[in-house]
Amino acid sequence: MIAASDYYNFDDLLTSEEKALRMKVRECMEKEVAPIMAEYWEKAEFPFDVIPKLGSLRVAGGTIKGYGCPGLSLTGSAIATAEMARVDASCSTFILVHSSLAMLTIALCGSEVQKEKYLPSLAQLNTVACWALTEPDYGSDASSLRTTATKVKGGWILDGQKRWIGNSTFADVLVVFARNTITNQINGYIVKKNAPGLKATKIENKIGLRMVQNGDILLNKVFVPDEDRLPGVNSFQDTSKVLAVSRVMVAWQPIGISMGVYDMCHRYLKERKQFGAPLAAFQINQEKLIRMLANVQAMVLMGWRLCKLYESGKMTAGQASLGKAWITLKARETVALGRELLGGNGILADFLVAKAFCDLEPIYTYEGTYEINSLVAGREVTGVASFKPSASSQRSRL
Numbered sequence: 001m002i003a004a005s006d007y008y009n010f011d012d013l014l015t016s017e018e019k020a021l022r023m024k025v026r027e028c029m030e031k032e033v034a035p036i037m038a039e040y041w042e043k044a045e046f047p048f049d050v051i052p053k054l055g056s057l058r059v060a061g062g063t064i065k066g067y068g069c070p071g072l073s074l075t076g077s078a079i080a081t082a083e084m085a086r087v088d089a090s091c092s093t094f095i096l097v098h099s100s101l102a103m104l105t106i107a108l109c110g111s112e113v114q115k116e117k118y119l120p121s122l123a124q125l126n127t128v129a130c131w132a133l134t135e136p137d138y139g140s141d142a143s144s145l146r147t148t149a150t151k152v153k154g155g156w157i158l159d160g161q162k163r164w165i166g167n168s169t170f171a172d173v174l175v176v177f178a179r180n181t182i183t184n185q186i187n188g189y190i191v192k193k194n195a196p197g198l199k200a201t202k203i204e205n206k207i208g209l210r211m212v213q214n215g216d217i218l219l220n221k222v223f224v225p226d227e228d229r230l231p232g233v234n235s236f237q238d239t240s241k242v243l244a245v246s247r248v249m250v251a252w253q254p255i256g257i258s259m260g261v262y263d264m265c266h267r268y269l270k271e272r273k274q275f276g277a278p279l280a281a282f283q284i285n286q287e288k289l290i291r292m293l294a295n296v297q298a299m300v301l302m303g304w305r306l307c308k309l310y311e312s313g314k315m316t317a318g319q320a321s322l323g324k325a326w327i328t329l330k331a332r333e334t335v336a337l338g339r340e341l342l343g344g345n346g347i348l349a350d351f352l353v354a355k356a357f358c359d360l361e362p363i364y365t366y367e368g369t370y371e372i373n374s375l376v377a378g379r380e381v382t383g384v385a386s387f388k389p390s391a392s393s394q395r396s397r398l
Helices: 016-033 037-043 048-055 074-087 089-109 112-123 236-271 283-311 317-341 343-347 353-365 370-382
Strands: 129-132 148-152 155-166 173-180 186-192 198-202 214-225
Touching: 016 048, 016 074, 037 089, 037 353, 048 089, 074 089, 074 236, 074 283, 089 112, 089 129, 089 155, 089 173, 089 186, 089 236, 089 353, 129 155, 155 173, 155 186, 173 214, 186 214, 186 236, 236 283, 236 317, 236 353, 283 317, 317 343, 317 353, 317 370, 343 353
Parallel strands: 129 173, 148 173
Antiparallel strands: 148 155, 155 214, 173 186, 198 214
């Protein structure tokens, strides 16, 4: 089960526990998910039958310690993310939204009562969570969100809209961000499935991550009791400690996707023959394959270094943003080369590469576009912010 893409023996950098986790996730993904993913991707449906199997991997909750969570190293959590994405990016996105965004927000910003109430079930994937920040008119400038939270006796009334929220059409728990009408600051709230006034509608006709159920959320006077307000979210800056981790996890998705595409192309070029010789015998094919391989090695090493910086408490927001931006950029090049190498079969989802080619596009955009993440890193290394607030708002766009 050694991947052809591990040319520089990256496994040597992992602990025995991290290696065992990689093999466990890889085996599950190749056995349980790989045979069905093209069918569900084509139908744009989520394979709910795999949720218990993903739950048995014990990766939901990632680095969270206690409350039934696995307490993995960040490197271990990243490896699990990559191994899922290597076979199917949609499954890795499902776990990332549930674990590295929603669960982590509750763990870092929730009360002790909230953590004990919600995290154990979420860690087992007995319940599913989503994370609702982005709005129809506010993506990269998410801090300008318009969803409001108005204080009433015993709780809060939420009004507004959210867009592109993964898992939202079936999530049991929704972590929702809204602007406090008293303080004008961003607060966080836990909203339950089927709350009166809550409606989630699936976004149709996506070209990538088709298995992920992204939704438009309408909050029409949704009541949230005081005990479900997240006490640790009192400004938009409080989301940064969650986004720092999730941005590292997102950076490992294109690493995993690129590993899978390379492994597929490596096998395909050796097995398929043209003019009496394997495709691997042709010089242009070898050059493209090696360019892909070099990209994967560099991406893995940057991702690994990001994990180590975070684990030592040294990682900055700019480093996380640069990692996400550059890795997704190189992954785009890598999967495009893979699509070329497979010729006509490169546009068939059956061969993994076409699906991976499409799935990478939304990953290139979400958790900060390439441009926005580049500017976050640019601000950090130059000390000069190149973002400008809109004329109608003096709030920072980040």
